Amino acid sequence: MLIVAGMTSLSAWIMKDIVNETVVSQNMNRMFMLAGGVALIFIVKGIATYFQIVILSKAGNNIIAKTQSSIFSRILQQDLNFFIKFPSSDLVMRLTNNAQAARTAMDLILTSAIRDLFSLVGLVIVMFIQQPILSLVSFILGPAAFVGVRYLTNKVRDIMQQELTAFAKIIESVQEASTGVRIIKAFGLEEHMRTRMDKQVTQVEHRANSIARLSAATSPIMETLSGLAIAGVIALSGLWVVGGSQTPGELMSFITALLLAYEPAKRLARMRVNLESAMVGVRMMYELKDHPILLTEAEDAQPVPPGGGEIHFDNVGFSYDENKPLFKNLNLVFPAGKTTALVGASGGGKSTIINLIMRMFDPDEGVITVNGLDLRQISFESLRAHMSYVGQDTFLFNGTVRENLALGRQGASDEEIIEAAKAAHAHDFIMNMSNGYSSFVGENGGNLSGGQKQRLAIARAMLRDADILILDEATSALDSYAESLVQDALARLTKDRTTIVIAHRLATITSADNIVVLENGEILEQGPQRDLLGHDGPYRRLYELQILPQLEEA
Structure with a gap:
């Protein structure tokens, strides 16, 4: 130059x-x-x-x-x-x-x-x-030219800020149209989406024209x-x-x-x-x-100590809103090698407990430990390596079946991947796909049914073979037959593992070692199902609403 x-x-x-x-x-x-x-x-x-x-x-x-x-x-x-x-x-x-x-x-x-x-x-x-x-x-x-250009500069800054905000709305509409296409078509919302997009595009167009006029001036x-x-x-x-x-x-x-x-x-x-x-x-x-990183790793972060994966909540306090705490002095134990189920109405804190265990958030007060060590002292890599997760909103990456399953444990052999798929009762439907394990699942598993996606997620968790297993409504998208097959697989998967289950259907947690009933961030009662059914409490009332009508119909 x-x-x-x-x-x-x-x-x-x-x-x-x-x-x-x-x-x-x-x-x-x-x-x-x-x-x-x-x-x-x-x-x-x-x-x-x-x-x-x-x-x-x-x-x-x-x-x-x-x-x-x-x-x-x-x-x-x-x-x-x-x-x-x-x-x-x-x-x-x-x-x-x-x-x-x-x-x-x-x-x-x-x-x-x-x-x-x-x-x-x-x-x-x-x-x-x-x-x-x-x-x-x-x-x-x-100098006269400088003064004129300076005035235009200030105008452009304000308009460009609005332009980028409107542009983000266009991207948002495209994403919603892609992921929510079934809802859009089911409720006949095409015209609504089209009108909304036209409005957003017009706003971007007008502001782009304004910037062009100011720049050209x-x-x-x-x-x-x-x-x-x-x-x-x-x-x-x-x-x-x-x-x-x-x-x-x-x-x-x-x-x-x-x-x-x-x-x-x-x-x-x-x-x-x-x-x-x-x-x-x-x-x-x-x-x-x-933007500040609120979740930081300790300078002397350590691996998860040896043990079966026992988790303790010791006087834990947490809130999404400073004026409205969700947990206050929460004390809870997830015994090593045992299955603990979390039940209760929505908003009770079940998902928050899981997020705290996975260290998606840090507690405002108190301590959460794994095998006796504070989560904040454990390295992210070690903590996540000891955990496996299956959620109700199953997420799959845009790739092949094999690639998605292999993410459970990178470096796993084809034989191990197939074995995990068989254990999750996913192998048969995978082999019926056009290219078997090399078939593409589509964006977020768009080529698969809800039940198929969930079985792949369970297979991915099985392949990980972690000490701590977290199941958040892991069978919610399965039909009765598929659920009976997967429940058998989950029974083998949860054996001798620290398992935390969120369930709205009580039939899926009847064999849990400990059932914790939550409401508004407080533990109302906990214990094995036989103990909870022995007295008139919130769990028994839930049981009578869900299970007894099914038994009477049978």
Whole structure:
């Protein structure tokens, strides 16, 4: 870029000799030498421009790639509250569209600060050497242009902020249309979704047009002021040449430098407007990178101590809302190698207990231990390696059946994967798929039924073979026949493991070693089913509502 700037200034300087040798002295040999010099100037400038574009592109692409990877890595370190604050559509926009905004900002800064600025400085030097007084005259209107561009910059910043927010809404609508297509069609919501998308697209269009108008407004400002300056300077210089005080070559060199300076000056003036537009996106991207990580690993983090996976809640307090605590002085034990079931109405705290055990959150008060060691002192890698999870909202990655199962324990052999699938009663339906274990499951398992997805999730958990097993309504999507098969598999899977089960259907937890009944963050009662049924308590009332009618029908 420095070479390009130098060659641009040199092309204006050489005009003095070209005009004087051509018009005044008419020295043909000298003129041919100057012609060769002009050719060399533009050849060097062309080669330098090529390398400028290639090197700048590679550097920009590398910086953006590293920044995106760094921010994505930081996102993965955040707790669940972060993903509530930043929905997926917002994250997608910040990592894609805003990353390109960062690239635009870098290109603007580098090209304007180096190539355009140095080109302008070099041309101004040529102008002052050839015509110092006329150069001063040409800069009188500069401050007026600066004031006008500064006003436009402030307007662009506000509009661009609204533009990116509206753009995130478009992404959100597309995601909802993709994941909720069954609901949309079942309730005939196509027109509602179409109207909502049209409104969002129109908002983006209007704001994009506003930004385009403001950005384009720099051109008439610069064109008008520069035109007046150039016209006045040419008129004055013409009078001086006619008067004989200046040579035609000096005048031509000055005018060439003045005209060449116009484009970099215009780009520099417009840079502030375009840069402010890009920097709005950059700031939004770095909000993710600068967002504090609330779940941190201890500096001297240790592996999970030896043991069967016993979990203790010792006077644990936790709240999503500071003014409304969910748990206060919660004491609960999940014995090693035993199955503990959590039951109760929605909102009682069952899922929160699981999230705390998996360290998706940290408690506000008290301590949670695994094998006697505080969760906050255990490394994330070791803690997660000792846990396996099956949720009611089964998530599958967009890949093959084999790839999804292998995520349970990376490095597992094909034989181990098939054995886990057989244990979860998933092998038969997998083999009936078009490519068996190499069949693609689709986005979030879109090619599979709910029951099939859940059996794959159970197989994935079996393959992990962890000490602690967490089952959150793990059979909710299975029909009665499939559930009877999977319950048999789960019975083998939970044997001698610390198992925590969330269940709304009491029939799935009748054999649990301990049943904990929760309501509004408090333990109402706990114990084996036979003890809970021995007195009139909340569990017995639930049992009578669910199980007894089924027994009477049978």
